[in-house]
Amino acid sequence: MTISKFTRRAVVGLIAAAGIAAPAAAAEVDFSGKTIEWVIPFSETGGSAKWANFFAPLLSEELPGNPTVVVKFMPGAGSTKGANWFQEQEHEDGTLLFGSSGSTQFPYLLGDPRVRYEYNDWNAVMASGTGGVAYLNAEDGAKFDGSANALKDTDFIYGSQGATRLDLVPLLAWEMLGMNVEPVFGIKGRGDGRLMFERGEANIDYQTSSGYLKGSADMVEAGTAVPMMTWGALDADGNIVRDPTFPEIATFKEVCEATDGCETSGEAWDAWKAFFISGFPVQKLAFLPAGTPQDVIDTYTAAFEAVRSRPDFPEISSKRVGKYDVFVGEGAQTALGTATNVPDEAKAFVVTWLKEAYGVELK
C-alpha cells in the first residue's frame, strides 16, 4: 500500500508537469481525490509536528471521500510567520487546516508586534492539551516538604527556551513560590533541558507530561530526581485539580497554598492561571480559515469526533500525545475562548514582570 500511494502522488506530479491540471469539482462536502493540507507553523521536528502527524492519517480515514491528509510545515519567527499567513487565507474548498500551539497563543496574548493574526476570525475544530511536571535534583528534593519554604535560600539553575515561551508558566510559578531560579536561555527543546539536568548543570527542570513519562520518570525511580509539582488540570468548572496522569503529585496550587507568602488569589495568581490555561490544557488547536461555511465545519467536527471515539483511541493517543481530553466542535471553540480571553490585567502583569525580571521588551 505504501508504494501505491507514493506512485499515485508521483503520477499526480507528472500529470501536473504535463500541464494537465486536475479539474476541481466541488458539490457536497466530499473530499474524494482531494488533498487536505494541514499547515503547521513549526519545523518538522517539533511537538506540533508529532501531534499533526498522529492525527493526519486518522482524520483521513474519517473524512468523507478519504482524502489524503498531508502535513505541511511553515516554520518562522516562532510560528508567527505561519499564523500571519493563515490569517490571510480564505475559505476555498475546505482543504486547508491550520494547527497552532501555545507558542502561537503566547505572542498573541502578550501583544508581540509581529502578530498580525486574530484568533477570533478562525474556526476551531479540535483542541487538545497536556500537563507539566516540575522536579528537583535529589539534594534539593530532600528539602522539599510539600511547600517551598525550605527552598528559598537555594540558588537554582534552569535550562530555558526563553521567558516569553511556554517557560513563562514554570518561571512565574517558581517566582511566586519565592524561589531563586536563574534561567539559562537559549536551549532548543525540553529534551536539552533534561540533559542539562542529568549532567548536573541544572538543578531544577520541568517537562510536559509525555516528556516526563519518557525521560524523567526513570530518574525519579533511580532516586536522582524528586517530583515537585504538576501544573494541574482543569475540571469542568474551570478549577485547577490534580493532573489525571499524575494523581500522586501535588499541584502548584497546593504547593503555593502551603508556602509562606504565596497566594492563590490576586493578580499574580490570576495571571499565572490565565497563561497556564492557554499553554497547557488548551495547548494545540486545529483551525479552518475565516469564512468557512457551517457544513464544512460540521464535516470536520464529525470527523474529529469519530477519531476521538475510536475504541482504540485512548490507547494509541496516550502513547503518542498523552492522556488528555480532546475537544471537538463546540468544545474546541469553548476551549479556544478560555485559552485566548486573558484579562487585560493578567497580560499587563506578565508584560511588566518579563520586563523587570528578564529585561524582555516586546517591541
Add this chain to the structure above:
Amino acid sequence: MFATALPALGDAWALILQPVVLGYLVLGVVMGLAVGVFPGLGGIAGLSLLLPFMFGMDPILGLALMIGMVAVVPTSDTFASVLMGIPGSSASQATVLDGFPMAKKGEAARALSAAFASSLFGGLVGASFLTIFILVARPIVLAFGLPEMLMITILGLSMVAILAGRIALKGLAAAGLGLMIGTIGEADAGGSLRMATYDIPYLTDGLKLVIVGLGIFAVPEIVSLLRQDRSIAKGASLGAGWFDGVKDWFANIWLSIRCSIIGVVVGVIPGLGGSVVDWIAYGHSVQTTKDKSNFGKGEVRGVIGPESSNNAKEGGGLVPTLLFGIPGSGSMAIFIGAVALLGSGDIEVGPGMLKNNLDITYSIVWLLALANVVGTIICIGASGGIAKLTTIKFTYLAPFLFMLISFAAFQSGQNFEDLLALFVIGLIGIFLRRFDWSRPAFLIGFVLSNPVEKFTNQAFQIASFRFRKSFEEGIDYIFSPIVIVLIIITLVSVVLGIRQAKAIMAEGDVQSGSKRAPLVFLLVIAGYLTFALINANMIPDYNMTDKVIPLVVGGFSLACCLILLFQMMRRPEGDSIFADKEIAGEDADAPYGLWSTLAWFAGLIAATWFVGFILALIGFLVAFFRVRAGAGWGKTLLLTACGIGFMCLMAGALNRDFPPGLLQGAVDLPWPLK
C-alpha cells in the same frame, strides 16, 4: 549488560536478514538516492514523505524503510559536492574543497568512488564501534557538559588556521565575517535583534545554512564556469576512473579509520550535530599528509577524510537519539517521531531503549550500516556514468543548476526572500573567491556562529553560578580533564595549522594586480563590520548575552581589516595581498563578463517575483538556451520540457510548493503554477 548484548545482537541479525526487510531497506535506499540529488533537501524531505505510511506499520519494516532513506543522504549528496561544487548538506561541506577541483581535472569518477568507498567504510567502522560503545555510552555522553561542547566548537573553529590561505589575516577576517553573518536575527538568549528589524520578518530568523552554503560555494563556481563556457572537466575528457578511487581509498585506509573514529566520537555528542565533524576530519587529513601542496587543488586525501567521517557520524548521532531521545539532527528528530507511530507504539525512543528494546537498537545500528553498503554499491556503480556530466558543455548544465539551487534555497524557508538572500550571499561568495579571501573559513565561521555564542553564554552563566558557591567548584567545572585535553589538541592544531596554511591554496594560485579593486572590497567588508558593531552596541546592557559575542567577534574582525588596510597602503601593487582573479587566469580570460552572466540568474529571480517560479523558469530556460547557448528551437523546447518536468515530478512527489509571484497573488492558478 554484556551478557544480554550478544543474544540481542543475534536477534537483531535474525530480524534484519529477512528477505522482506532487506527489500524494504533497498526500497528506502533507492528513494533516498532519488531525494538526495536535491541539494539542501535530503533526509528531512524524504522522511516527511514516508511519515504518512508509518502509522501502524510493522516496526522492523518501517525502520528498514526509514533508515535506508536517512543513511544514503550523506552518501548521495556527494554527487552534488564533487560534480558541481554544491555542498549538499552540512556533512559534505569539506568534500567540496578537494572533490570539485578533482572533477575539474577530469577525475570526477575517481573522486566519487574514493568518497563512496570511504563513506562505506566509515559507516561500517561506525556501526562496529557503536555495537559495543552504546552499552557504555550513557556516562560518557553525560560527561560532555557545556564547557566541553564549547571547546569542541572552538576546535572546529581552529580549523580556520589551516584554511586561512596565503594571507592569514584575510582568512581570520573572513571567518569573523562568517561569524557575524551568523549572528543576524533574533538572539537565542535574550531575543534582541541583530542587524534585523521586525519590519523585515525574514531577517529575524537569521540566514539558513543551505542558502549560505549554496551562495558561498555553488553560485561563484557556476558563474565562473559559465563565463568560461567550457565543461566542468577541462578539455571535456575523463581521466582516472572509478577503480582508481577505490585504490586511493585503500592506500589511505588508516586515514579513513582515524577519520571514521573522529566521526563517531564527535557525532555522539548531542547538540553539535554534523557541522564540525567534516572540518575536523579535513584538518586532520591535512595535518597528517606530508606533501600538502595539493590540498584545495584536488588532493584525494581531502576527499577521503571528510567522507569517512560523515557516514560514521550518522552512526554516532544515533547514540543521543536512541539513549536520550534527543535528536542529533533534523532528520533524526523526524525519525524519533516516526518510530512512535510504528506498530502498536511500543518502541519508545529514549532512556528505556537499551533496557527494553536492545534487539531493536542493534537492528537500527546495523540496518544503518547495511543501508550504507547497499547505497554505496549503487553509487559506485553509477559514478562512472554520472561523472560524464562533467564533460557536457557547461552552458547546457548551468540553467538546470540555477533551477536546482533556487528551488533548494526556497525550500529552506519558503519565502521569496530566500532567493534574494541566495543572490546576495552569492555575490559575497563571488568576491571572496575573486580576491582570495578564504571561503571555507567564512563558512566555518557561519556554521559555528550559533554554537559558539550559545555555549559561551550558557557555560559562562553556569560557571559564574558555580564560582558563587565556591572557587574550587567553578574551576572544576571549567577545567575538567576533557576540556584540558581539548585545549591541548586545539593549541597543537592551531600552531601546526598556521605553519601549513601557506601551502594550502583553496582558490589555486591567484595572481595579484592593482590596488583599487581589492581595496574597495576590503572597505565594504570593514564598513559592514562597523555597521554591525554599532548595531550590536545599541542592544541595552541588560541583554549582555545578546551583544557580547557580536561585539568581541566584530571588533576582532574589524581589527584584522584595519591591519589589512594599513598593509595594503604600504605594500606595492602586485603584492600577494592584492590577489585578484580578474587580473589573470581562467576568469580574466573568460569570453563572458561577470555581470552579464550574473544577470541571467538575476533575471530568473526577478521574473519569479512577477510571475512565480515555474512560469519564470520556462521563460528563463527558453531564453537561455536560445540566446546564450544558441540552440535550435527543437533542442530548446525539449530541454526546457525536461527541466520543468523533472522539477514538477520531484516537487509533486515530495509535496512541495514553488515560489509564488505577484501574478499568483492576483489570480488563482492550479498547481504547479500557483
